[in-house]
Amino acid sequence: MKVYYDLQTGNVIVITPESAGVVVETTKEQDFKLYKALDDKVPDSVGMIQLQHGAHMLDRAEGGMIARVDLETLEPLFDYPPKPDEEPQPPAISFTSQIAELAAENQRLREENNTNQLALMELHMMLLNLMPDAG
Known part of the structure; x- marks a missing residue:
């Protein structure tokens, strides 16, 4: 799974699907042609982190979605669905x-x-x- 994000804000632009087994990995250039959300971006303004297969399974099982990337640590920050009696929280580690x-x-x-x-x-x-x- 690759997470493409804006280098200025850390906001996620595209998350490529996680794949398993024997897979030919795409390059950054191929991804820019493949994903419409990247197509109109200047490649130098976009960062990318690659997550290991199965990384953050607990977060995804809890409904967490990667919303941003921390620009200092390059760790994904997750949005979690609020519980019925809670207000929405900002993205968290x-x-x-x-x-x-x-x-x-x-x-x-x-x-x-x-x-x-x-x-x-x-x-x-x-x-x-x-x-x-x-x-």
């Missing part, structure tokens, strides 16, 4: 990216916790060595 960030933060906190536990054990041992024997 994908659930896949959010999960990866949370997993990394969880790992960092786990390592920090281990370090803190070791430091507490060392302090405990130092205090035991300072205390006089009770017997």
